[in-house]
Each structure stands twice: as C-alpha cells, then as structure tokens.
Amino acid sequence: MWMSPNVPTGVSMPAARRTLAAIAGTALLGIPALAACSSDSGGDAIKVTATDKKCEVGKTDWTAGKNTLKVSNKGGSVTEVYVYAQGDRIITERENIGPGLTVEIHFDIKPGEYQVACKPGQKGDGIRQDIKVAGATSEKPMDPRLSKAVADYRAYVQGQVDQSLPVLEQFVAAVKAGDTAKAKELYAKSRIGWETMEPVAESFGDLDPKMDAREADLQAGEEFTGWHRLEKTLWTTGQLTADDTKYADQLLADYKDLQAKVGTAEITPTSMANGAKELLDEVATGKVTGEEEAFSHTDLVDFAGNVAGAQKAYELLKPYVLEKDAGLGATLDGEFADIRKVLDKYKQGEGYVSYDTVNDQQRKELSDAVNSLAEPLSKLAGAVAQ
Template identity: 50%
Template sequence: MSSTFLRAAATSLAVLTPLALAACGDTGNGNQAAPGGAITVEAKDDACTLARTSADAGTLTFEVTNKGNRVTEFYLYAQGDRIMGEVENIAPGVTRKLITEVAEGGKYQAACKPGMQGNGIRTDFTVNGNAQKQVDANAKLAEATKSYQRYVNSQVDPLLAKTTEFVNAVKAGKVEDAKSLFPVARTYWERIEPVAESFGDLDPKIDAREADLEEGQQFTGFHRLEKDLWVTGLQADAPAIADALLADVNEIVTKAKTVELTPAQLANGAKELLDEVATGKITGEEDTFSHTDLWDFAANVDGSKAAVAALRPVVQERDATLASTVDEKFKAVEDLLGKHRKGDGFKLYTDLTQDEIKALAESIDALGEPISKVAEVVTK
C-alpha cells in the first residue's frame, strides 16, 4: 500500500476526530465566552488559549479550534492526571466540541497536545461549587452507565485471560502461538480503550506505538512484543517485557471494574474509539509489524457500539432520528467489515486494496458524524 494513499486516507478522516510548557490562559484578544456558555479554546502549535479558566460545576462544553499546523488534542484533567474528558485528532482548521460532566468543584487542568504527544500545554482550570450528577437525576442515564459497566466487566476478564496466554507463549518461545494470540488479546483491549486511557500512564505502557515514543520513553507493551515476534525475533528482555505487560493489564482490569463513568464519558468514548480507527487502523500504522489492524478496527467499532447501545434509550427518547441514523451507520460498517473476515479473524491489512481501504474510511466517516452528536443529546 502506498504511503501517499495512506496519508491521504488519514487526512480525509481527520474531520472525524479527532515541548516546552507555554503560556495558556485567559486571552486579551477578544476570545471571550458568555458565563455558563461554551468555553472557546484556541489551540496552536505553541499555545493553548481558553476564553475563561473557570466554570460552575455541571456539564461543561469546550469548543476547540486548531489554529496550528499539527493535529492536536484537548484534555480536561482532574488531580493525578485523571482524564475527565478528551477530544482527539483535531486537524488544523477544524473545530471540535468536548462535552463533559464535572459535578465536583475543585482544581483541574486543561491541556492542548500539539502533535498529540507529551504532557501538553497546560493551564489551571477551576470548577466552582457542586452539581447533581446526571445519573442521580435521571434513572435512564443511571441505567445506561450500569449497562456499560456490565459490558466493561464482560471484556476485562477475557482480556486478562488471553493476555496471560499470550505472555506465557512469549516466555516459552512459542512464536507461532504468540502470533495467533496477539490480535485476540488486543480485541478485548481495544473494545474498552477509552476506559483504560483514563488511568494515566498505564495506557502508553501497554499500547504505545514505536513511532509515537517520546525521547527517553521505553518501548514496552503489546507493540514491543509485536515487533519481536514479526520482525526482530524474541529479544533477551522479551520475558521481562511480557511480565510487565501482564502486570499492567492486571492493574487495568482491577481498576476498570470499579471506575465510575458518566453519560458524557460514554458518548465521548464511543467517538474516541472511532477516532482510534481513523488515526491508526485505517492507515495501517497501529499494528505496523503484524498487519492485524482489522482485528483492532472491528474491536473499536464493537466498543463504540456498546457505549451507544447503553445510551440508546435516552437517545431514542430525545432524538429518535439520530438513534435510527446511528443504527443504520453501524450496520453499514459491520457489513463492510464482514467482507474482510477470514476464518475466525480478518484479512491482513496488507491484503486490502486501496479501494477497499477507501470504502472502510468512508464508512467510518459516515458513522462518526452522527456519533459526534450523541454527547450533546444525552447531556442536554
């Protein structure tokens, strides 16, 4: 597959989604927001300017415009870098919304991440007072979060089991067994990745790609072992890397079973999973050594669908047309993926034609647009 085409595919999908510390705060150049309204954010390659740096507790909306030259991300962090909300893959010239529920007052941090790397350009952000949580005020939203938590629990146990099998195969030097288990274990990981991403540095330790490593960052996790298995051969430290992977997955599993999710997080997570497809799977950059990207692609779609399914009663009640459109677009993506099944899994990414990749890209584009509206519907 030509790199030119892959870059073009990635660029066409950027509308879906999505370091020295520079100054980031209130602006004096007219970038103002009405109290209680959406908070505009101007993201550049060396600055991140918020219209205001405080808000009352409740549902917060950030409108982030990328005026830089690199793809960026925007995050709202609680203490300990716990992610309250994020919007990824904001291409130059694109505006994306982050809608997140923050019911507890206190000190937070907003961050832009030009190039989608590093700790970002940060500023302190204050949430005033406290607000009733949506799940306490709306029985259907409360059930939605419980439903999705049940889904997460159904995925983390097989994630741990299959990762254990994968690690044991690596440590035993059983290369072919490890290769066959690699995409299976990752399927369960990719279905719940937005939950996993909320736990600080565990996500990059488990899932960082070699091309995305920052200076001084060790290459660990699934993709390091993927390179060993498909490219270099198992290295002397492969057993230690495998043990660390299993320990990190164990920690994720324990935390994921108790994490408290908000309706906004479910809706944002559904979109984030599609963004994962847009920036990694559809370009072949995620599983660059094994070319098992379609397993990840399908898992991200599964996870996105599960999050939306949990919220569907509320979406159906408030916007039946949107609910029907989302159902239709999910089916279109699933039907297209079905054409690329092979045995119990999928074709290798390198076996796809450019037309097939383009069709997948267009189907995710068509699904991403209505999914991006779900957060606004469930938080209004």
C-alpha cells in the same frame, strides 16, 4: 487467520497518543482524516482558542457538573485538547482538530484543580492552563436510563476484560517459553478485551500508554512496553529474549491491574459517548492506515473490536438518546449496520484476513465507512448532555 471480537450484531477507554504521521498516512492513501463537527451551543460553552503557540481558555473558574468546551483551532497544525486532573488523569479529550475547525466537547467534572492542555502537532505535554472547579453539582439526579447505561457498560467492560485474561496468560506463557509461533497465533486474540473496552481506556490512567502505545507514540526517554513492544520482536527477528520475558510479565501485571480497577473507574454517560467518538478517530488514524499493527497486520481485529465497543456504548445510551433526538438514533443504527457490512467482507472463518492483503481502494472504503459513522457519533455526547 485472526479471531474476531464478540461483536453485537443488533440492538441490544484517549487511546494512545496519535501523531501527525498517522494523518499523513491517510493522505498518502487518498483517505481523508476524520473531520470534526462544528456546532454552536450558545453562550454557556467555555471557549478555548488553540494556536500553534497558545492555548487561551475563556474562563479558568468553572462550575462542577456538566460543562462544554468550544474549541477553535486557529493555528496551522492539527491539534488536540485535553482536560487533565492531577497526575495527568484524562477527564476528557478531543484529538484531530484540524486548522480552522471548531468542535464542542461535552463532559462532567467534579470540584478540584485541573489543567486544559492544547497540543499543536498532537505531540508532547502541550500548552497548559490551570483551571479551578468549584461548587457541588446542583443538577438533578441522573436519569435512571443513564444510570443503567453506566452500570451495564461497566459490567460489559468487566466481562470483556475477564474473558480475555486467560488468552493473555497463554500469550505471555508462549513468549516466556520462546514459542514464537504460538505467541504470534495468540497475539491478536489476547487484545480483544482491550480493544472492545477502549472507549473508556483513559479512565485507567497510564495503563493505556503502558499497555498499548506504539513506538512512534513515545517521547524521548520513554520506555517502549506493552503489546506492541512484543509484536515488534515477534514479527521482525522472532528471537524472544529475557527482555521480552520482562515486558510480557509487565503486560500481564498491568492487565490484572486494569481488571481490578474496572469496578471503581470513573465512567459517565458523556465519557462513554466521547470515548466512542474518539475511538473512531483512532480507527481512522491508526487502524485504517495499517499503522497500529505495523508488524503483525492484525489491524482488522482491532478495528472490529473498536467498532464493537463503540456500538455497545451507543446501544446502552440509546433509550435516553431516542427521546432527545430520534433522528440521531435512526442514523446511528444505519451507520453501525453499514460499517459492520464493510468489515464482514474481510471475514475469514472466525477471524479476519491479514491487513496487508487489503489494497488502497478497499482501505478507502473502510475509511469512508468510518467517517460516515463518526459524523453522527460526534453528536452523541451532546444528546446525552441535554
């Protein structure tokens, strides 16, 4: 039995890299990959044409402030598009853009030098184009409701991270003591703070892949670290070694680094909205398929934490969104309630059943609930950017 996250039941950080194997897994289950929305925001959007060999950006001199990328995938592979600051810090991203799809990405950006990267096949460093952003933002001050949403979300993230630290410390202590049973008991519980704050995980640079990358996410020469490195040992050999002690110590150090950075991390209304949508994509390609927690089968704990974090971001943005699009607010209220009902079917005491007991038909039901929520959630950033 696994503990559940602190999930809001009423109104009131890109994920690790995902590979085509995740999408293939959905097909094997008869589960459709999340469809990206297609829309048209007019001539102000910056056009990006992605193919299997090119990443063509309509203009490379941008103006600071609110911007929109209109990305068309004209290649034969699923792709993803990133805007990177120096050091590959992610400003915004969109994953799982299927062939023939056009999506819009709304975001805020400051003056400086950046790169747009298209990643056909969702692998590697991508095909990159240099971008320059100039000018002071000439926009009016942020709406007080959005300022409050950002401040409250930062406080929420800090609280979630702080609350999970003692559990992570116990998990690390169990690993170092060679207590496999105790470490397995604490593994999923130690991840709850991380899973709930994942809509803005990319604000913390390389801490995301260091702490949460799966082995399948790694490129040649990259070291396998973090929770999933320890998960593999615990549920395969069960023989904890000096290497596991090293990885446990590093995980705790990285987590404390994350905790210290919450107060200064760059969080914007659009990054909250985009992060919530991207998190649902990750649920569809990792959690629903069982790929995320391949050894421990604690996927439903992650799933519930991700939904809780996405819902919190929406609830805080809701006062502004309702004025811009009351219908969208009503739809999202209903979809979040529906997905909670589906998840509740798998509650067991204070936690959730092991995911290897959930059959293909039940996983399809979970996938349908995710897709039904993801479509209106993809419009949240656009409403916030108005």
